[in-house]
Amino acid sequence: MSPQKSTGVSRRQFLGLTGAAAGTLALAGCSASSWGFRGAGSKTAEITYALWDANQQVGYQKSIDEFQRANPDVHVTIEQIPYGNYQQKITAQYISGDAPDVFWVNTPWLGDWAKGGLLTDIAPRAKKANIDFGQYIPTLVDLHRDGSKLWGLPKDWDTIAIYYNKQHLAKAGFRTPPTDLAWNPEDGGSWLHFLKQVTLDHKGRNALDPAFDPGNVDVYATAMTNEFQAIFGSYLAMNGGAMLPHAYATKSVFDSKANRKTMTFLTEMLHAAHVLVPNGETGPNGNSNNSQTIFASGRMAMWQAGDWNTGSLAGLSDFHVGVIPLPIGPKGRISVINGLTDGIASNTRNPEAAWRLVQWLGSEKSQRIMGSGGYIWPAIEKLDPLFQSYWKKKGVDVTPFLTEAQGKVVNFPVGTGMNEALSNVETALGPTFLGQKSATSGLASATEILDYRISYATTT
Numbered sequence: 001m002s003p004q005k006s007t008g009v010s011r012r013q014f015l016g017l018t019g020a021a022a023g024t025l026a027l028a029g030c031s032a033s034s035w036g037f038r039g040a041g042s043k044t045a046e047i048t049y050a051l052w053d054a055n056q057q058v059g060y061q062k063s064i065d066e067f068q069r070a071n072p073d074v075h076v077t078i079e080q081i082p083y084g085n086y087q088q089k090i091t092a093q094y095i096s097g098d099a100p101d102v103f104w105v106n107t108p109w110l111g112d113w114a115k116g117g118l119l120t121d122i123a124p125r126a127k128k129a130n131i132d133f134g135q136y137i138p139t140l141v142d143l144h145r146d147g148s149k150l151w152g153l154p155k156d157w158d159t160i161a162i163y164y165n166k167q168h169l170a171k172a173g174f175r176t177p178p179t180d181l182a183w184n185p186e187d188g189g190s191w192l193h194f195l196k197q198v199t200l201d202h203k204g205r206n207a208l209d210p211a212f213d214p215g216n217v218d219v220y221a222t223a224m225t226n227e228f229q230a231i232f233g234s235y236l237a238m239n240g241g242a243m244l245p246h247a248y249a250t251k252s253v254f255d256s257k258a259n260r261k262t263m264t265f266l267t268e269m270l271h272a273a274h275v276l277v278p279n280g281e282t283g284p285n286g287n288s289n290n291s292q293t294i295f296a297s298g299r300m301a302m303w304q305a306g307d308w309n310t311g312s313l314a315g316l317s318d319f320h321v322g323v324i325p326l327p328i329g330p331k332g333r334i335s336v337i338n339g340l341t342d343g344i345a346s347n348t349r350n351p352e353a354a355w356r357l358v359q360w361l362g363s364e365k366s367q368r369i370m371g372s373g374g375y376i377w378p379a380i381e382k383l384d385p386l387f388q389s390y391w392k393k394k395g396v397d398v399t400p401f402l403t404e405a406q407g408k409v410v411n412f413p414v415g416t417g418m419n420e421a422l423s424n425v426e427t428a429l430g431p432t433f434l435g436q437k438s439a440t441s442g443l444a445s446a447t448e449i450l451d452y453r454i455s456y457a458t459t460t
Helices: 011-028 056-068 083-095 106-113 123-128 138-143 166-171 190-200 227-239 258-272 291-297 305-314 352-363 364-372 381-393 399-405 420-435 440-460
Strands: 045-051 074-078 102-105 160-165 217-219 302-306 321-324 334-337 340-343 406-409
Touching: 011 406, 045 056, 045 352, 056 074, 056 334, 056 352, 056 364, 074 352, 102 106, 102 352, 106 406, 106 420, 106 440, 138 406, 160 166, 160 227, 160 305, 160 334, 160 399, 166 321, 190 258, 227 334, 227 406, 227 420, 258 420, 258 440, 291 302, 302 305, 302 420, 321 399, 334 399, 340 352, 352 364, 381 399, 420 440
Parallel strands: 045 074, 045 102, 334 406
Antiparallel strands: 102 340, 160 302, 160 321
């Protein structure tokens, strides 16, 4: 998978455009109930599968080659769309009546695409096909379900853990980093103590040393950046907080006492301890645009991130990378979990072939191909050791990501208007992550725009 941010058309534009598209499609006689193959009389159904990740495309081509051997009456063309304009292009293609038949759906877009009528409810077909939902990680099924409606089958997942520079941690005295560290918003706990131990100044003194020079730090412990999924979402959950009270909520619980304490810990206490990369260096608005570069350069000992970064980090030449789980919070160790699904365009002219492809991609045979090639963590739980084994052979033990997935997790927030809302939240929290506003002030501003976005998008 890939990070969760995207820039798309506005909600108002989307609703207006999909309304116009619906009229056009109705006049053309191309509705979701027109079950047939593209091109009357054709013996082969030509369908398109859209994704954005070039590395995963290699694996999916292998999977689809197998699918086509088993389904010679279906031909699948993969269309790669850059992530930055993926949502916008899929929406535009749908409006023009030429959307990919099957395409990746990222969680922030799910609510809008479902409400806008772009996605096909596959619940009836999944029931008829006797899909075994018990084979999947349970939270992933819930992620793509809205009441009785189901927008896709689980196919992969991501959790959040911490990559570390093995050579640096060994230099700081940790050949085997501890995995039982705990944090709390009152004094930082053993986690903050550890962060101070691995932060070294230009003379090799750590941040616990009375002679430590905070003005000349060679290697910082880590960075805390302005991102829900990769950074603060898990910490909110570990202190009993959340962004939404439940999926498709029209009012958030973002500005809570627990969340204010958590954000103060992340943006104020840790900076005051001099263990974080200075404000602004990681990227504009406090985001993580530069975090991987800083980590790869050796100026940051650890990088909290999603497992989709494993491929790029495994190839670093200056040091070897290890992985440790997130620290344990007051409510336990909890990671945000997310997963992509494959949506079927509601106006596809080949719904039967599209469903066969979706069913295949959610199957054990396909996910075995993808997991054993190190492309994804399979959503089918028993296949996860395949991905784990692939990367262990490459020198990276990704077990902590799996340990977290098997423990306490919280789903990425799902709702109508979430993509724009998350972008607005990041903008509102920027001054907090840059050290210009308090966590309390930042959360109040972010909550105001978040509540407006999800309420407006749901009721419009």
